[in-house]
Amino acid sequence: MSAEIICVGTELLLGDILNSNSRYLARELAKLGIPHYYQCVVGDNPARIKNVIEVAIARSSILIFTGGLGPTPDDLTVETLADFFETPLEERPDVLQDITDKFARRRRQMTPNNRKQALLPVGAEVLPNPTGTAPGIIWQPRKELTILTFPGVPSEMHRMWEETAIPYLKNQGWGQEIIYSRLLKFWGIGESALATKVAHLFDGINPTVAPYAGKGEVRLRVSAKAKSASEADRLIDPIATEIRQIAGDDYFGFDEDTLASVVGQLLRDRGQMLAVAESCTGGGLGAILTDIPGSSDYFAGGVISYANRVKTELLGVSRELLSQLGAVSEPVAKQMALGVKQQLNADWSLSVTGIAGPGGGSSLKPVGLVYIGLAGPDRSVEIFEYRFGSERDRSTIRHLSICHALDRLRRKLLKISVTITS
């Protein structure tokens, strides 16, 4: 028994829209513990929809369709399903009444097209659509095969899924055991290096462990099948603990945690304030920090010292240093960090100066060269040099600079224990 998601719509084949319906349904199936191995997209074309049905019924037992339920002639999902399973369509008076009522309520003229939406295959149950005019169906055209259809409009589909499909599927025995996942997050270690360290965990059955990589961030998903969240936690906890021990400080958080939120929490715990001085990131570090509600508890603000004049006048960076060594240099990163910490009277400061490209690089200072300064309460300053590689694009270099800056502060804060005063 497994489900297959089939999205019908030529707009998906043209790339006009992102397929957010697939993602929504995939997540929902995972939560209910319904196995799901295939997804398809097909255009509004009866022959091709039939091809997809034929392929799907050979490998899946629950087919979930989205799209193609509208009133226009190119909305063909239900007709094609009926045709494929050689079942006549019949007009459902209750559905027709519901559509008529909705038009009346919206004071809009019902067109003959809309009447088509009341035609459902004989034997199919109505899957009511509380907000739109197109109803779905729940249909078992043959033994061991269930078909559910939804309109393509995400808000309508979500509500129909929640109000009717979930109770139906639970009633069929699904969702007694649910897959719970915890996403562990890492910075400062590559995907393959981490995978090598935890390779012995990849063969587990329950929980399972799988790696993912993004831009610099590596993730391990630990998934457990369980009857309740607490049972899942009991299965996941020991694995998560083992992984954290193996990864050490490269582990930074889980699920909704971000480097910025973790740094924020560490600062909040210590009652300390952070200031930033940004050159190549141009405000992006501040933006990520303040993306988090309540960040004013620990973020004072900063200076976007994009022009050199701002570095000297607002941050006190030496004019001589700038002309001799250039803005992208260790001493300038140092003076930026110290300057902003003093100006904003903060406990900690981060500075970023680098060459984000695509222009401005040289053989000595290539695109991707970035200095990060970290100044602390004890007036110490550390400078970190990164070479992200001139083949990377501007936005990646800026993103990596921001994340590494946050990560440096995170690692530093971890070394300083919190004194809890009650």
Place this chain on the structure above:
Amino acid sequence: MSAEIICVGTELLLGDILNSNSRYLARELAKLGIPHYYQCVVGDNPARIKNVIEVAIARSSILIFTGGLGPTPDDLTVETLADFFETPLEERPDVLQDITDKFARRRRQMTPNNRKQALLPVGAEVLPNPTGTAPGIIWQPRKELTILTFPGVPSEMHRMWEETAIPYLKNQGWGQEIIYSRLLKFWGIGESALATKVAHLFDGINPTVAPYAGKGEVRLRVSAKAKSASEADRLIDPIATEIRQIAGDDYFGFDEDTLASVVGQLLRDRGQMLAVAESCTGGGLGAILTDIPGSSDYFAGGVISYANRVKTELLGVSRELLSQLGAVSEPVAKQMALGVKQQLNADWSLSVTGIAGPGGGSSLKPVGLVYIGLAGPDRSVEIFEYRFGSERDRSTIRHLSICHALDRLRRKLLKISVTITS
């Protein structure tokens, strides 16, 4: 002859990520005029990947795979393809060298896993990956069947598509008649208001006109089918001109233009510098401005005055005003704009102060209340009040604040003609 997109990755089946690769490739295929009727998603499982290959080769002649090229044991796309077509894998010394070089340049340890990425089916061409370690392949395992593979990381995939796949497909005769599109962009007018104004253009066949709406930005896509870009331009130009005349200053640019790039160009034309003072946007305005290469020509920098102390000490905002009226008030926005303009000795300045939420709102000052200050070379200051609505989320309120600030400066700059000195 038609193409099928096959995305491999259990993370897609779990709904962890949106399938943006399908959309990107679908659009690219449409541009090249390559018919494309089916898309599939399958997990990292050899038997199921084989099932998908079997289905696809019966109905499509170009199979485009993304995902499953990484170094970990669950990255199986290439092995499974080789196995399906009973072709041995061979280690490519040039690919191995390239991977080794990339690790050396990034000063990271190469693991034995990464060596796997140099194993390609005998007879397949390398589809080089300039930024990541996983190369793709272009392979004709049998007559009338072409397979292209790409990594799942979007930035890597896009570059490989543009640099190698497009030239390859064009060389195969595709893309002789191409759909060219121009995306016209608008700010300050709603989708339906604009659609009503240009409704008479929606019935065109070549070019076609279709509206799209995002977060505050409205777009009209004008698409023409033509043998060359210049022929397409001849078809698109008159329609685009008509739309611009109808929309007036609500039209701000096309294709890759953004509010930030358009403002940047207007400033560059005038030889003027901009500074920013950001409170609720926390650096986001600066980040968007500096996302553009060469923005140092017109962007001096700014102050992230998140804490009130920074507003007074770095921007000279009156302590009395802050305590009497609060940071989110017209006079504070005014003093922030004037203060940063003076401090950074800029021609123009923008200030943003508001309540991004979810907390911090009151009945008098609800979440979504934002003041934008705009100071100009003549020492004039204008303040604009926005009420984005407390039902909007933090990131939307911040995004709208940034865009409206840029739009205010854009409209102001448009009123000042440029004196060209040659």
